[in-house]
Amino acid sequence: MKKSALFDALRAGILDLSLAPGSALDEVALCETYGVSRTPLREVLQRLSGEGYVTLEAHRGAAVSSMDLPVIRSLIQTAPMIYAAVARLAAENASPDGIETLKDAQRDFRDASTPADMAIHNHRFHEAIGTMADCPYLIPGLKRLLIDHTRMSQRFYDARTATERATIRKARDQHDAMIAAFEDRAPAEAVRLTLDHWALSRDGIGRFVMPSPLPLDPTQEIRDAV
Amino acid sequence: MKKSALFDALRAGILDLSLAPGSALDEVALCETYGVSRTPLREVLQRLSGEGYVTLEAHRGAAVSSMDLPVIRSLIQTAPMIYAAVARLAAENASPDGIETLKDAQRDFRDASTPADMAIHNHRFHEAIGTMADCPYLIPGLKRLLIDHTRMSQRFYDARTATERATIRKARDQHDAMIAAFEDRAPAEAVRLTLDHWALSRDGIGRFVMPSPLPLDPTQEIRDAV
DNA sequence: AGTACCGATTTTGTATACAAGATGTATTTT
DNA sequence: AAAATACATCTTGTATACAAAATCGGTACT
16 A cells, blocks of 8 residues: 555654654655655645654644754653553563564564664564553553654664674663563563663663763874774 | 634534544535535544544544543553643643643633533643643643543533532532642642542542442332432 | 835645445345 | 345545645835
8 A cells, every 4th residue: 555655654764864853844745756646645644743753734734743852851751651651561461462573573673784773673662562551541652752762762773882882782682681571471570671771771862962072182082093 | 714613523522422432423424514525524533533532444434432441441540640740740840821721721610511511621621731741742641541531521520419519529629729739839749639639530430430230129219219 | 224015936725526445235146 | 045246335545626825036115
C-alpha cells in the first residue's frame, strides 16, 4: 500500500533527523515524490500529527515537530516516571509473543551498522515494551517520549571514541537484562534496570544538549595527538 | 467554522454517551446532518481518532472508542499516577492565566444543571490542569484518561439520593481546594487533594461498573416506601 | 526611508466524481 | 437442503478541479 509506505518514510525521516525538527513539509512536493494525490497525503499528515511526529497549523501546513529547550526539560523530567510505569506493567503482562517481538528488535539493534539503524531498532525495542504493557493511557505519552528520545539519540549512537562505544555496548547489555526480567515477570527488577538504562541515556542527552566546549587553546588538541 | 463545530459536536456526543461507545459513525449520514462534504468530515474523524475519541479501521470506517472491562481496569490502575504527576507539575508551573481558566471551568461546573453539563465542565476543569502542567508527554495520556473518565461519570452526576448529591458537593469543594493549592504553588498539597478527588471518583466508577443488584424480594422496595 | 495598503501568486481547504474494496443476496450446483 | 460462487449494492479510498485564505512583491503615501 502506497499510503503506509509514505507514512513510514516520513516517520523514519523524522526519527533519523533527515527531516529536521521544525522544517516545513510541502504538500505538493511530497505528492510528487511519492506519487500520491493530496487527499491521502493529508490523511497521512493528520495521522502523523495525531502521533506527535508533525504539527499542523490551520492554513499554514505541516511541519516536523520541533525540539526546543522546554521540550527537552519536560522529557528529562517525565521520562523516568513513564518508562518505569511502562516497564512495571510490561513485566506484569509479559507474553511469549511480546518477548519474541522484543528479541527480534534487540537482534536487529545488535546487528545494526549505522547510527540511524541503531536508533530506529532501539526505538522499536522500546515501543515493543509499550505494546506489552498494554495500557492505553501510557502508550501515547510513551510514543511521544520515544520520538524525541530517538531523535536526540542520533548523536549518542554516532560513537567516535572507545568510551562511547563501551557505553553503547552497556546499553545493549541492559536490553538483554531487561528482556530477562520481563520473561521472569519480575516488575521490580524490570523497573530497576529501566531506570539504569535511562540514566545512561540521559548522560548522552546531556552531551547532545551541551556539547563539550571547544578547547580554549586551539593548539592543544594537536599537541595531545603528537 | 463548520469543521470545528462538527468536531465539537461529535466530541460532546461521545463524552455524554449520546454516541454510545462502540457505535459506528456513518460518513454520508454525518455529512448530510452537518452540511459538510466527506473530505473535511474524514479529517475530523482522523483528528478524533488521534485524540482517542474514535477508532478508525481500514475499509471499515469509524466507530466511537469502546469502553470494555480491560480498558476500565487500565484506567483504575493508571489514573492515580497520571493525575498525581499532572497535579504536581501544574502546581509547579501555575500561572495567573491557567488559574483563571480553572476558575471559569469551576464556575460553570458549579452552575451546571444537567448531569451532562456537570460532566463536560468537570472535563474542562481537569483538562485545564493538564494545560497548566504543560508536559507534552503526559497530556495525551491524560486526555485519553479524561475521555473515559468523563463517559463513566455520566452516571455519577445523575444524583438521585441525598448521599449522591453530597458526594457531588464534596467533589466540587475539592476542586476549590485544588485551585487554592495551585495558586499557592503547593505541589505536595495539590497531589494529596488530587488523590482524594480520585478516590471519590473511583467509588462512583465502581457503581458504574457494578450497579447495586436488584432486590431479591421485588416487593421490598414498595414496602420500604410505605 | 519607512510603513501601509493593494494585487498577484502560492498554498491550503472543500466539493465532487470516480475507483476499489467489502458486504450481502440470490442463484446455482452438489 | 446446504454450500459456494457470482453479482449487485453499499461503503470507503483517491484524484482532480475549484474556492478561499495567506504570503509576498510592489507601489504609493506619510
